Amino acid sequence: MPLRRPRTSSPDPIAPGPRAARRARHTLAAAAALLAAGVLGPAGAQAAALPAAAPAAVPAAAPAAVPAAAADGAVTVTVNARAGLAAVPDTGMGANHAIWDAGLGGDAAADLLKDAGVKMLRYPGGSYSDIYHWKTHTAPGGYVAPDTDFDTFMSRVRRTGAQPMIIANYGTGSPQEAAEWVKYANVTKGYGAKYWEIGNELYGNGHYGANWEADDHADKTPAGYAREVVAFADAMKAVDPTIKIGAVLTTPANWPDGIIAAGDSATWNQTVLSIAGPKIDFGIVHWYPSGADTAATLRTPAVLGDTMYELRRQITRYAGANADRIGIAMTEINSDRGRNTQPGAIFAADAYSTLLAEGVFNVDWWDVHNGPDKITTEAGQTDYNDFGLLSSGGCVGDVCEPPYNTPFPVYHAIAMTSDFARPGDRFVRAGSDDALVTAHAVRRGDGDVAVMLLNKDPDSERTVTIDYAGITPAAGAPTVRTLTNGATSVTTAQAGTATTQTLPPYSVTTLLVHTTDGRVVGAPLPPGPPVATEVTDRTATLSWLAPPGTMGGVKFEIQRQNGTTSEQWGETTGTSFTVRNLRPGTRYTVNVLARDTAGRISGPSAPLTFTTGAPAESTCAVKFAPASDWASGYVLNVTVTNNGTKAIGDWTLDFSWPTPYQQISGGWSATWTQQGRDVKIVGTAPLAAGGGSASAGTVVNYNGPNILPQAFTLNGTVCSLTP
Template sequence: MLRRLWILLIFLGAFAPGAAANAPLLLTLPIYTDSLASDWQNWSWGTTLNFNAADPVSGLPDRAISVQYTNNWGGLSLRHEAIPVTAYDTLRFAIHGGGVGGQIIQVLLQTSDGGGEQPPVALNQYLPPGGVPASAWAEVAIPLADLLADPAPSFARITWHNDSGGANAAFYLDDIRLTAPDPAPPQLTIHSAQGIRRLPTALYGSNAAYWNGNIHADADLVAKVAASGITVLRYPGGSSSDEYHWAQWDPGAANNAWAMNTTEFVSLLQATNTQGLFTANFGSGSAAEAAAWVQFTNVTHNWNIRRWEIGNEIYGSWETSWTHDGTAYMQGDATHDGANAFCAAMKAVDPTIEVGIVGALNATEYNGWGLAVLSNASDCIDFYVIHYYALPPGNTSYQQLLQDPPSHWPAILAEVRTMLATYAPSRHLEIVADEYNAYYTEPEELQLQTVNLLFLADTLGQLIQGGVAAANQWDIVNGLSSNGGDYGLLLNWDSYRRTPGYFSFPLWRQMGDMLLALDNSANAATTFSAYAALANDGLTILAINKTDQALAATLNLQDFAPSGSGVAYVAAGASLSATSVSYNGNASPPVNLGSVPPLPVSGVASTFTYSFAPFSVTTLRLAGAPTCAWSDVDCDGATQLDDITALAGRWGSHEGDIGWNARFDHDADGALTVVDVQAAAAQWTP
């Protein structure tokens, strides 16, 4: 699917020292609790270790780390991706001296994997008199300020170092963790009269590759996709799109028992009530082949596949393609059709389709790919495709994954919009993000854990807030990676079990269709993020609690009259590493999530408090109505001439600004134009 080395370069820069967050992410970062947390590694030396030792007091099933230094330089050293020094304030753990006690130990931090040793501190000064106790546990709390003598933005290793001058008796450690101060309760102000944009249903998409097998015939999978709220499925799948010649598979061929052809894929769309997004084979195909596919789907059959793109990641050397040059991709050469020719041939068959081109995230990467394709795009082209994955393989940092959506998507989309405005100013091309997820290759186990639920929900919020026209997570079914992860929302190696990330879609589908302006006092990247929207029956709020404590947020509903009640839809995990979540309090939710009643919310007022569960995504639906109409710009209770004047002025000075478009986009075409001003004027009655 993806083999993008450039993302590794992005992240080497994005998370370099100096990019650290200024507020805590997790109130507790587990290091060892009966087992070593998956994002920590053992880099010890000169020790005999057992990470699965029985607790010396309680025995099984409790576990601890047994540590015995074998020389005077021994050390238990645990390593993590760089941790911002501002994220936590205390190292906490329990220590047991075995039958002897009295071990002499130093604790120190390192600011890098191979250096940056900070001055060690003697453990005994944080213990009761007598030091490490024999035959008993003692709790230890060491302020990080005591361990960081030198100014540094982050640290990477924690070491318990032998200071006795030789080998000594074994001791035990357990419940090792970093803790942060409790954050201030979030304050949310929802501006019900300030619409940002409409929420097109095409945002709730995923991918379904032809090599997924005959998933269209699996009743359990079909039921789970239908219940997810996913609205669009992209086909035939990532890099394989540029090796896929559709007519070799459709109608059915004897050798396709392992695959899913166009006819079978459309049956999946119909069974799940989803739309299709098709990727034409650019790398080894032709404009005529793509046009014939449009003929097959939209003329020979009335399947109404509206959105098509030309090729997949053609800029990359990992793709099967005759060119990786942006200009050649658009213009073609003497023996190959370019994307402009593809588009013309496809629209000659069905002028109603929308056609997109492969895009890059900025004007310089891949030898200026973005500049080249936009400068050479014909008027036929309708949208610009981007792909983004947050982490390289091997990075198992919960912090970096959770911080990524609000930390990177705003800048990415701003850069893309700058490119569109600079190199295709008259085109008004839409942005389609039809591949996104956590890892660009070889996903880690984090993909199967609660952390990915929070990550995907926040990513969807950023795509919606950033004005993306359509988006597709990769993917509904994939396969187990060598790292123990899987991109799929459903696991084909585990009876199509739903991963926590699956639940991000039904929670977003409970939201309204008009995104609203929202002020959030919390740090969205590290603690608590939130989004709000108007629905036909009231106000909706989706909030993501990234901490291990319930957060009591105060909600201030401006220009909205609540009726006093509401409901909550909640997916929550016991920890970030949990591989299952509860839904509305049900630990084993049925396939039909609609049969799980939402949780009641009472006491809803213009200002009220709601407690968001730890490690959760919550959608609140609050009954009531806005106190002013969309055309009443100043919310004075009537649509008057000053409102029309203000609307026209804002249209003129904010064209293309998504902060205004949705509220005044009367014809819902995604842009604020003179048509909308005229419509507003026609509705105004003096």
């Protein structure tokens, strides 16, 4: 059995598996010698012995549309309380526990996690999950610390006030072993463990060239994994049909997303969802972004909205009927810069808020304790490159971490985020005109609004003016909580106003804003979640449920989100509305609000996002065919066909990328140019009437989710799409 590292992430695109495996073996041997000599305790041994895998590549640059930093430090933030996003789940704030962490941190760690609002704890720990046998509490080839068995873990879960996220051993286990674990947990012990993952990062089993995940199955393809997920789900739900089963998926734009391995007919996600989709309840993804420097890493959460959109698109497309029931859990996440200093805190607050606003039901930091690796300095503070929320008390040379269980800044950021976005709150749209200031906001059930402001400038403060839509702030200073660079705790004060705040350099700030009209007594409740049907290139029919207690005379407003602005598309007294004059190939997000005869208006419904397509018929057709994807680029072939009655001489095909992450490189059989997101293909080969066609190609590089365009125009005419 190969030795395993405690933390895992997707590997470098150029198969680093053997190199990483050698490094793990060497350090394990060194740690074993130190343990024998009594130099290292268990926590320190694991930190030294089990280094992290290389993180997957994700965008290092911010989207092109992000505004420049304000030269004078003055910033405008807009909060639109009528532009609703996802509601905050009661399982959102999570962290990973692992069986190499002696006693799982004990009661002190459990109490700290409870104070931070952690509501989900994952076990038994990354790649160890695929070598761990719960009955014998063993992990052949790995280290198991004292007092880390399942019952001890559950005692920590209960003390924390959380739920467990349990990883069944896929790699070296069996459906029967997993079913017996469910029986022990929920029938014998009555733990009520609801969420169960089937394995961890199984795409790292060697099938794609990198091999860090244990997998004893003869069939290591995504189809083989998917068929076994079905067997696991059937066996486990036969014991307890109320549990939720999660399957391993790849994060869009992270290796090996997009790759079709030898012998496969489709990507990992398409294959797993197509076979196991009807049997699973959620998809599992991990994210370890990298950046060229700290500033670049702090920009990476901006990609998460498009990443989750693309993942949901894949689930909807491939998972079969009722695919919208399948949730998404980000069960491992960490930063690659400033993990134990203020950059890690800013990254965590930004990433958790962004993911929860996008409807992810669980986000788990990797991990509670891990250990130091190398010593660096970030913004004048010592960073230990420790993945943990809490210090392990380990040392690198003569530099030692603070005492065991001392919270790192990221712990405080997660505590602030759980206080800022409470279960039942609804995220609402917020934005900033400064690239170095990020804003998030939630609307509470009583109408109040909480705002999070992140200053990513390590050197300069920002004076922020906050504009509100849909609410009127009450007079008086709001409650402001702040985590600053180098601080060991969060400060709380009544400071500034609801519309003006000063942000210290490198800070996380939240404020609670009371309102005079945010939840008017007697106002209607929000309508039910809207759905879209009959979506074409130009129209869509939206429908929703009227809120409980609604009497006659109530009107419903349909509002589109355009950045932080809401555009009213129309209103109706019914519960459906057909929108017309839409743009082909365009993504739209809308909310529905209820207004009664007294003019009192509800909060926003849950959001609906839909994308218009191409016309079903046209005088031209386009086939857009990516091939040979290597997870950061692909060869693109485009074929344009003239279905009209007149021949076309010179022609120009135009399209726009849906996101700023794609860039063409060169081209053949036509002249290719790109400006911003807009691509122009100019061809000289004539297109004969009645089916004449021409093809051209290019290489496309991408550093974010590769969302494909859905609308093309040939000499100004919108074309249909050819499969």
